Amino acid sequence: MSLIWRYIKRYRLILLLNVVGSFGFIFVELGLPTMLAKLIDGAIAGVEQSFITRTIILMLLFSVAGLLGRSLVAYTTSRLTTNMVAEMRNDMYKKIQTFSHEEFDKLGVSSLVTRVTNDAFILMQFGQMVLRLGLATLLMMFASFYMIFQTSRELSVILIPAFPALLIFVLIIGKKSRPLSEAQQENLDNINLTLRESLTGLRVVRAFVREKFQSSRFAIVNEAYSTVSRRLFYLMAWTQPLFSHIINLIIIAIVFMGAPLIESGDLQIGNMVAYVEYSFHALYSFLNFAIVFMMYPRAAVSAARIQEVFDTVSSISPNEAGITETETHGYITFENVSFSYPDNKETPVIENVNFSLEPGQTIAFIGSTGSGKSTLLQLIPRFYDVTAGRIIIDGHDVRDYNLKALRQKIGYIPQKSLLFTGTIAENLRYGKVNATELEMEEASDISQAKDFILDKTEKFEEHLSEGGSNLSGGQKQRLSIARAVVRRPDIYIFDDSFSALDYQTDKRLRGRLKKETGRSTVIIVAQRVSTILHADKIIVLNEGKVVAEGTHKELLKTSQIYYDIAASQMREEELA
Numbered sequence: 001m002s003l004i005w006r007y008i009k010r011y012r013l014i015l016l017l018n019v020v021g022s023f024g025f026i027f028v029e030l031g032l033p034t035m036l037a038k039l040i041d042g043a044i045a046g047v048e049q050s051f052i053t054r055t056i057i058l059m060l061l062f063s064v065a066g067l068l069g070r071s072l073v074a075y076t077t078s079r080l081t082t083n084m085v086a087e088m089r090n091d092m093y094k095k096i097q098t099f100s101h102e103e104f105d106k107l108g109v110s111s112l113v114t115r116v117t118n119d120a121f122i123l124m125q126f127g128q129m130v131l132r133l134g135l136a137t138l139l140m141m142f143a144s145f146y147m148i149f150q151t152s153r154e155l156s157v158i159l160i161p162a163f164p165a166l167l168i169f170v171l172i173i174g175k176k177s178r179p180l181s182e183a184q185q186e187n188l189d190n191i192n193l194t195l196r197e198s199l200t201g202l203r204v205v206r207a208f209v210r211e212k213f214q215s216s217r218f219a220i221v222n223e224a225y226s227t228v229s230r231r232l233f234y235l236m237a238w239t240q241p242l243f244s245h246i247i248n249l250i251i252i253a254i255v256f257m258g259a260p261l262i263e264s265g266d267l268q269i270g271n272m273v274a275y276v277e278y279s280f281h282a283l284y285s286f287l288n289f290a291i292v293f294m295m296y297p298r299a300a301v302s303a304a305r306i307q308e309v310f311d312t313v314s315s316i317s318p319n320e321a322g323i324t325e326t327e328t329h330g331y332i333t334f335e336n337v338s339f340s341y342p343d344n345k346e347t348p349v350i351e352n353v354n355f356s357l358e359p360g361q362t363i364a365f366i367g368s369t370g371s372g373k374s375t376l377l378q379l380i381p382r383f384y385d386v387t388a389g390r391i392i393i394d395g396h397d398v399r400d401y402n403l404k405a406l407r408q409k410i411g412y413i414p415q416k417s418l419l420f421t422g423t424i425a426e427n428l429r430y431g432k433v434n435a436t437e438l439e440m441e442e443a444s445d446i447s448q449a450k451d452f453i454l455d456k457t458e459k460f461e462e463h464l465s466e467g468g469s470n471l472s473g474g475q476k477q478r479l480s481i482a483r484a485v486v487r488r489p490d491i492y493i494f495d496d497s498f499s500a501l502d503y504q505t506d507k508r509l510r511g512r513l514k515k516e517t518g519r520s521t522v523i524i525v526a527q528r529v530s531t532i533l534h535a536d537k538i539i540v541l542n543e544g545k546v547v548a549e550g551t552h553k554e555l556l557k558t559s560q561i562y563y564d565i566a567a568s569q570m571r572e573e574e575l576a
């Protein structure tokens with residue numbers, strides 16, 4: 001539970017108030033039976049009325065003080081646990097941001113979502129239990145024991161064997177519940193995964209009329225979660241009534257054993273009442289403590305899952321002290337670059353790729369699907385690191401750069417346009433935080449997005465719904481191009497970013513880009529030959545290897561693969 005403590009200890013004063021509140025409340029709870037004993041025994045012995053009145057007033061004051069103690073505990077507990085979980089979530093979020101794609105692949109996005117939401121929530125619940133019940137009940141248990149032994153040693157023989165027996169019982173329950181808690185969280189990951197997939201892929205599900213199939217997939221993971229949860233909750237639920245039952249039996253035994261002591265005059269009636277009250281406190285404190293203890297394995301599982309996020313070291317370091325400034329802008333060299341994905345190290349996806357580019361030049365990659373084009377592009381902004389060779393930008397290995405500075409040089413337009421919930425302007429300012437309206441207008445003009453933006457009622461302030469789902473595919477692509485253009489980067493990376501554009505728009509956009517990007521270096525992956533016709537260099541990739549390179553005209557003569565691709569898309573006279 002060092003994870004919880006790491007956050008809670010940041011609020012020492014509130015924690016101190018919590019302890020004070022717990023102490024005060026216990027002092028009051030145990031003071032009341034003592035006064036009640038005095039009151040009963042005094043009334044039986046016929047003490048003065050003023051003593052009775054004084055004791056009753058004192059009891060009332062104690063009661064109010066008890067209420068204040070409880071309120072203090074409740075207030076401080078809420079503050080501590082909500083602050084704890086908010087900070088924990090922020091820290092997790094920051095940590096996740098540092099992960100490279102390798103860590104995302106390893107931990108899984110859905111599992112990360114569960115960890116930030118549900119696992120953190122479980123720790124908050126557990127923190128509340130500990131602060132509200134754990135501390136107070138532990139103190140109450142020890143204080144009640146002290147009072148029990150003070151009041152009657154003879155009766156206490158009943159309680160001595162009861163506690164170790166109950167403790168063993170609690171330990172067994174705790175041991176049984178841990179694997180169930182682990183399974184519960186894993187099943188929740190699966191629910192999130194299935195839900196994410198079927199909701200983000202809703203159109204595909206509907207188009208292929210696979211609602212029933214998806215529903216049954218969801219029902220299976222949901223049932224798995226329910227089954228394991230049912231077992232866990234059942235285990236925890238029946239312990240409470242069983243405990244209450246045992247407590248009642250112990251109280252009956254106390255009364256049974258106490259009666260002869262009262263008769264023989266060894267125990268006064270008031271003390272007997274107080275004794276029963278103390279025993280109730282002691283046993284119920286133990287019960288509460290047992291409840292907290294039984295929640296521990298569940299919280300420990302969540303804590304371990306959160307800790308795993310904090311302990312995961314990104315395979316790509318941010319390299320804060322790395323290079324931030326360069327003399328040149330836009331020179332790129334691939335030197336014998338090879339790469340294989342971490343989950344399949346034996347099979348290289350990129351093999352021994354070499355090329356050089358100067359500012360103002362455009363290079364294009366073409367090849368069959370799965371030939372490694374997107375992978376190659378992702379090595380430049382270090383989404384993954386090369387497994388052999390070097391990528392040199394402006395004279396320095398990309399690994400020697402400050403990661404942020406390296407990425408600042410690049411305008412990356414991904415294969416799948418991704419926009420964020422917010423206005424069009426907010427999305428464009430993703431590319432450049434302080435972009436002016438003029439800059440945004442220019443960027444959207446270059447990317448052929450201006451017309452449709454101006455057609456919107458709110459223009460640049462038009463709100464985009466989740467993932468930009470209220471735009472067409474082509475509009476989304478144009479906006480994600482504008483987002484990169486507004487940054488005016490040294491290097492543009494277009495990963496098949498023109499595929500959703502019609503031929504005319506594609507042509508216009510590339511014409512404007514060519515003019516405006518001027519000294520920038522442009523790297524394009526495209527499926528359409530027409531998109532890369534005028535590139536300074538075209539590289540044909542096949543199974544991760546460079547099989548040909550040259551201009552369009554050269555490749556038509558030298559590369560059969562390129563010719564075949566071109567022939568499948570162009571008219572005969574265009575190929576001549």
Ligand SMILES: Nc1ncnc2c1ncn2[C@@H]1O[C@H](COP(=O)(O)OP(=O)(O)OP(=O)(O)O)[C@@H](O)[C@H]1O
Nearest residue numbers: 105341343349367368369370371372373374375376
């Ligand atoms: N995250 C990943 N983990 C493991 N393997 C991957 C991963 N991403 C891609 N691959 C594999 O790497 C190979 C190259 O994929 P890549 O996406 O680079 O191809 P591509 O040429 O861009 O294809 P396309 O034109 O279809 O987009 C494929 O065999 C693919 O299965």
